Amino acid sequence: xxxxMHRVQASRVxxxxxxGCQTRAPCYRLPKEEDIRNVEGYLSARDSLxxxxxxxxxxxxxxTRDANGVRRQAQLTSKTFAxxxxxxxxxxxxxxxxxxxxxxxxxxxxxLEGSSAPSxxxxxxxTPASRNNLANKTKSLPTVGLVSHLDTVYPEGDWKGxxxxxxxxxxxxxxxxxxxxxxxGTVVGLMVLDTLHxxxxxxxxxxxxxxxFNAAEEEMAEDFGSIxxxxxxxxxxxxxxFVLEAGFVGAAEATVVxxxxxxxxxxxxxxxxxxxxxxxxxxxxxxIVHLCDAVKSIxxxxxxxxxxxxxxxxxxxxxxxxxxxGYAYAEVEMRAADTHIFESIAHQIETILDDLPHxxxxxxxxxxxxPENRASQALAGRxxxxxxxxxxxxxxxxxxxxxxxxxxxSDYAVVDGLGPCGRHAHCGPNQLNGGILDTSRLEYADWSxxxxxxALLVHTIVSLVRQNL
Numbered sequence: 213x214x215x216x217m218h219r220v221q222a223s224r225v226x227x228x229x230x231x232g233c234q235t236r237a238p239c240y241r242l243p244k245e246e247d248i249r250n251v252e253g254y255l256s257a258r259d260s261l262x263x264x265x266x267x268x269x270x271x272x273x274x275x276t277r278d279a280n281g282v283r284r285q286a287q288l289t290s291k292t293f294a295x296x297x298x299x300x301x302x303x304x305x306x307x308x309x310x311x312x313x314x315x316x317x318x319x320x321x322x323x324l325e326g327s328s329a330p331s332x333x334x335x336x337x338x339t340p341a342s343r344n345n346l347a348n349k350t351k352s353l354p355t356v357g358l359v360s361h362l363d364t365v366y367p368e369g370d371w372k373g374x375x376x377x378x379x380x381x382x383x384x385x386x387x388x389x390x391x392x393x394x395x396x397g398t399v400v401g402l403m404v405l406d407t408l409h410x411x412x413x414x415x416x417x418x419x420x421x422x423x424x425f426n427a428a429e430e431e432m433a434e435d436f437g438s439i440x441x442x443x444x445x446x447x448x449x450x451x452x453x454f455v456l457e458a459g460f461v462g463a464a465e466a467t468v469v470x471x472x473x474x475x476x477x478x479x480x481x482x483x484x485x486x487x488x489x490x491x492x493x494x495x496x497x498x499x500i501v502h503l504c505d506a507v508k509s510i511x512x513x514x515x516x517x518x519x520x521x522x523x524x525x526x527x528x529x530x531x532x533x534x535x536x537x538g539y540a541y542a543e544v545e546m547r548a549a550d551t552h553i554f555e556s557i558a559h560q561i562e563t564i565l566d567d568l569p570h571x572x573x574x575x576x577x578x579x580x581x582x583p584e585n586r587a588s589q590a591l592a593g594r595x596x597x598x599x600x601x602x603x604x605x606x607x608x609x610x611x612x613x614x615x616x617x618x619x620x621x622s623d624y625a626v627v628d629g630l631g632p633c634g635r636h637a638h639c640g641p642n643q644l645n646g647g648i649l650d651t652s653r654l655e656y657a658d659w660s661x662x663x664x665x666x667a668l669l670v671h672t673i674v675s676l677v678r679q680n681l
Contacts, residue, residue: 241678243601243671251670254407255663262399262662263378263386265292269395270388271375273368274312276430282312285362289425292402293317296409307435311428314436315362316443319405320353320420353420354680356673357444357453357624359616360398360631361429364390370640374651380659389640391657397456397631398425403666404673412674419451419677426616432475432579437619444624451676452591452625454669455617458637459629461661466599466668469628470588471610472618473519473547474554474581478561480506480573482529486538496536500529502570503540509564510544513557519549520557521612547612551581582618584610587625595627598671602664630669633661 243251255262269292274285283303290301300318366389377387390396401423409416422443426436444450460467482503487496507524514522522544529540546561548554558575565573582588589608596606609629617626634657642650 241675242597243674247671247674248602248667250411251407251667252663254411255403255666258403258406259663262403263380263659265402266386266391266396266399267376267378267388268292269398270386270390273366274363274390275367276363276365276428277310278368279306279310279312281368282362282427286313286315286425286427289315289362289398290317292398293405293423296405304439306427306433308428308433311431311433312362314427314433314439315423315425316439317423317425318420318443319416319422352449353418354677355420355422355445355450356676357440357450357620358401358404358421358423358456358669359426359440359453359620360394360401360423360456361426361616363426363428363430364393364395365430365638366390366640374641374654377654379656384659385634385656386659387654387656389655392458392632392634392655393637394429394457394631396634396657396662397458400631400662400665400669401456403662404669407666407670408673412670415674415677418681419673420445421673424616429616432577432614432618434577434579436616440616440620441623444620447623450624451673451680452594452627453617453620454630454672455615455626455628456631457615457628458631458634458657459665461604461633461658461664464603465605465607466664467607467609467629468592468595469611469615469617470592470608471549471584472582472614472628473549473610473612474551474618475545475547475577475579475614476554476558476561476575477543477545477577478565478573478575480542480544480565480571482506482537482540482542483570483572484536484538484540487536489534489536493536496538497570499537499540499570502568503527503529503542506565506568506571506573507542507544509568510546510561513546513560518553520546520553521548522546522557522561549581549583549610549612551583554581579614579618580622582614582621582626585621588621588627591625591627594675595668595672598675599668601671602667604664604668630665632657632659632665634658 272288274281298317299321302316303313305313371389379385424440482499484499485497511522511524524544526543530537546557592608599606615628617628620626636653636655639653639655
């Protein structure tokens with residue numbers, strides 16, 4: 213995983229930082245050369261097993277709107293971790309009927325108030341109730357969160373015939389739906405838990421590592437944040453949350469994410485009076501024109517200098533050119549990086565919708581801004597120090613897309629981008645004219661990045677927990 217030159221560099225950094233521990237506070241242990249070698253050897257020896265596991269997860273379709281497919285993915289994911297004998301494995305039913313269940317796994321059991329499993333959840337082989345009514349508290353152990361999701365953006369059949377391609381020997385990559393976003397991240401989480409269980413029994417027994425799998429992250433399911441906070445427990449006991457979305461890894465550098473834009477989505481309806489375009493044009497009223505007045509005014513709020521974008525992503529209306537349309541529909545989203553600007557633009561959009569005649573708007577999603585903050589930066593700093601021991605230079609970045617980190621950062625230290633490196637997220641095969649299948653821009657993940665990210669997380673978690681003991 214690491215070149216000889218990187219190992220020499222890493223050993224120098226370890227010596228320098230350990231020596232510096234004598235004068236700075238708090239003092240914590242960074243991985244030694246032996247630790248790095250042991251983890252690398254353990255993960256390398258199990259390389260083919262993890263590749264097979266990823267293939268199994270990828271071949272099982274789990275489109276966000278396919279509730280049964282997501283449920284099967286939850287069962288398959290739970291089975292993937294079953295050899296670890298985790299004392300907690302439960303599903304939490306989504307509040308949206310068209311979404312599958314969320315999944316929670318943990319290395320320690322939890323003390324539950326009032327019942328053996330919260331309503332709407334399944335522990336072991338028990339039967340879930342109809343809805344979740346969470347009331348629990350974790351034991352007073354240090355807690356670490358690993359966050360992934362079960363769903364992908366691909367409907368079943370989108371990748372028919374090319375569901376999985378192993379190109380490791382030639383290109384160091386695996387190709388398939390979810391290899392990068394985010395079933396690859398789930399396998400990185402598996403690699404982390406396997407390593408801690410086998411090589412660090414003291415960490416395994418003295419910390420609670422909670423794995424949280426969102427059923428509908430691709431639609432930013434709003435119920436997931438509250439569910440995750442229930443299982444992560446008291447923020448004062450939490451050492452950090454690591455989101456397993458994809459993140460860049462190069463030969464000697466890596467990038468994590470410490471902030472993301474917030475996002476709002478509105479549906480907008482144009483209300484007109486339908487009529488014959490030749491005989492009743494004067495007495496009709498065009499819903500598309502009313503809708504366009506609204507979306508044009510809203511779209512004009514885009515301001516790149518303030519890092520604000522407004523996108524009209526969906527628009528429908530009309531039944532034919534000889535009919536004045538009586539109804540039109542659009543979906544609009546707004547993203548911004550600054551909380552105050554985010555709230556201001558949202559207010560302006562809703563003022564436009566209130567003031568314009570013959571349109572009705574409804575906000576259907578609000579994903580809060582995850583701004584730059586000290587807790588995320590401090591956790592990224594710890595990752596950076598560990599990364600230097602592995603011969604990597606770590607940098608932090610911000611992203612325009614949201615993730616489950618947006619729901620959690622206000623209560624916990626969160627860093628994102630701890631999944632594998634890859635390209636072409638959300639890109640599947642396209643049918644070209646003549647029925648030719650275009651596979652030139654398929655989602656893929658760099659296989660070597662799995663071990664790098666897993667090792668980075670293992671050593672960081674060990675460092676965090678041992679400092680806390």
